[in-house]
Amino acid sequence: QVQLQESGPGLVKPSETLSLTCTVSGVSMRGSWWNWVRHPPGKGLEWIGSISSTGRTDYNPSLKSRLTISVDISENQFSLKLTSVTAEDTAIYYCARDPPATGSSEFDQWGQGSLVTVSS
Amino acid sequence: DIQMTQSPSSLSASVGDRVTITCRASHNINNHLHWYQQKPGKAPNLLISAASSLQSGVPSRFSGSGSGTDFSLTISNLQPEDFAIYYCQQGHSSPLTFGGGAKVEIK
Numbered sequence: 001q002v003q004l005q006e007s008g009p010g011l012v013k014p015s016e017t018l019s020l021t022c023t024v025s026g027v028s029m030r031g032s033w034w035n036w037v038r039h040p041p042g043k044g045l046e047w048i049g050s051i052s053s054t055g056r057t058d059y060n061p062s063l064k065s066r067l068t069i070s071v072d073i074s075e076n077q078f079s080l081k082l083t084s085v086t087a088e089d090t091a092i093y094y095c096a097r098d099p100p101a102t103g104s105s106e107f108d109q110w111g112q113g114s115l116v117t118v119s120s
Numbered sequence: 121d122i123q124m125t126q127s128p129s130s131l132s133a134s135v136g137d138r139v140t141i142t143c144r145a146s147h148n149i150n151n152h153l154h155w156y157q158q159k160p161g162k163a164p165n166l167l168i169s170a171a172s173s174l175q176s177g178v179p180s181r182f183s184g185s186g187s188g189t190d191f192s193l194t195i196s197n198l199q200p201e202d203f204a205i206y207y208c209q210q211g212h213s214s215p216l217t218f219g220g221g222a223k224v225e226i227k
Binding site: 046047062094107108 | 215220
């Protein structure tokens with residue numbers, strides 16, 4: 001079955017870079033868009049950005065200046081880098097798949113989530 | 121950005137009740153509206169896509185309707201496992217956005 005698994009440090013210092021990787025198994029990465037979504041404590045869900053299997057990206061303008069999403073099809077992975085983090089970036093970070101050929105953008109497969117805390 | 125407004129933000133209901141959650145988009149999104157259920161400590165789970173298409177494995181007591189700017193999620197015959205937070209999400213245009221969530225609690 002399709003599985004997504006986030007990995008990366010759970011604690012990042014303010015002003016440093018948050019880095020996470022999502023490993024995909026059970027499905028080809030080709031043809032889908034691969035997304036990052038976060039859930040800050042006590043707040044709602046926020047879409048961070050996405051990348052296609054060919055490397056095209058789409059970023060949330062609110063994060064665009066600090067954000068890089070990349071993909072490595074050969075390793076079945078895609079990654080997130082968010083620079084200059086503050087306490088406002090503390091959240092559970094999810095990776096998620098936008099399936100191919102639906103005509104819309106939705107998230108049908110999710111990782112279990114990775115809590116990242118920004119603190120010195 | 122397209123703003124998504126859900127109501128109510130929380131509700132109390134009993135097992136067997138019928139509950140309806142609404143979601144309003146700030147612009148016309150046609151049927152590009154998706155519903156998720158999230159339980160504590162878990163990732164969101166896609167229940168309904170394209171406003172009314174039930175995902176495989178989702179019980180038929182869940183249904184969705186609407187088009188344009190106004191949408192609703194209905195749970196008929198509420199079951200104990202349905203107590204959770206429900207989110208709508210528009211997939212029409214970037215940036216993709218979610219509603220603030222509707223918490224369904226046990227009365």
